[in-house]
Amino acid sequence: MNHQHSPAYTSAELEDLLCGALPAQREQEILALAKEDQELANYLQKRREDAQNFLLAPERRSFASLLEEANSSPPWWRKTKFLLPVLLSAATAAATMVMVPQMGSNSSHIRHKGGLSVKVALLNQGGSQLLKGGETLQSGDRLRLTIDDPHGGYPTVILEESSGQVQLLYSQQELGELSPGTHILPDSLLLDEATGKERLYIILSSTPPNEQQFLKELNKAHQKGGFNHGWLPPRGSKLSVIEYTKGATQ
């Protein structure tokens, strides 16, 4: 067993101190340390100066502009911005990528389990339309998810890639508890150029779920049998699975 040696103060404590959020007694202890520790004193002084400069910095956006962005901007802008270089490169190479939803025997690529209703809207330059299966999608198209449930709950959305990697796309921590009714999830999903089969798991839990456990279980299930697993969230959760294959066009 390793023995832990904690420093006299942690980064978290220094941040709380600088924000005025550290308990008074602990703050006095650290400030007393700073009288004997010139490095610490200098660091605190510099950070306080940074905090003053921050308020007048030209790079600092007004809160009103942040509020406007949060309330009205398309949630996908961030992902679009981040993927713009990738998209430009793809265009230069004239390598347009598409995603082709995999068709099941019933011509539906969306499976609902436990009564969770999910709609997938395709957003592109021509507007938006609900997916029914069989559509050909272009790189840069976006998918927006809508959950409709009469009881509400805590939503989680997980992406399972063909490599077996699983990613938490939406967490209940971000989205909070959904009230009964219809909810359009913020942040649409921008189709990238990765190819292969993928699945989206949209889960609605009646209590705050252990999402890390979901990820762990899904990853483990995939490692055992690829996509041929029947992973389900625990009882009390509703699930909808969207499965598709992404591939390149000519």
Add this chain to the structure above:
Amino acid sequence: MTELTVTDIESYYQQYGSSVLQRCRDILQEESAAWDAMHQTFVRAIRYRKSYRGQSSPRRWLFSISHRVCMDELQRRGRNHYTSLEDSPEPQDEYELPQNLNARLEQRRMVGKLLSLFNPKVQEVVVLRYFEELEVREISEETGLSPRTVARRLSQFLERSRKILKESRA
């Protein structure tokens, strides 16, 4: 705990903005990217303010958002993006941080250079260990991972970091 209002977030922007910016600088090590990440942190805080229920301090909540924003940016950059590692000190083991503040800041700078080389699972625990300086037990409580898993991911980070540093100096 009443739900946060936009006014609350506005006061947080004044109170915590500089600290959030510094954390983004530490992780991303690029000034313009750090400003973008800081702004995006508060955009998300406004958007998802109703999910905050006082389970942690506002500062900790904002930092957790900023960590996620920064990790998204690191993923976007890909694994080929890191700066020179020459003269970078080796990270300490997962149970012990340097006592000296400047040594810790230097270590944080080195960890920031290496972060983009690791997957988000490892990044998550590394950020909490080296930037927030939480102990393994506290990271376990924060993430819901078992202490063993946290320690294993930190060990993975240390082992591979040392190998990378060794190769960069060869």
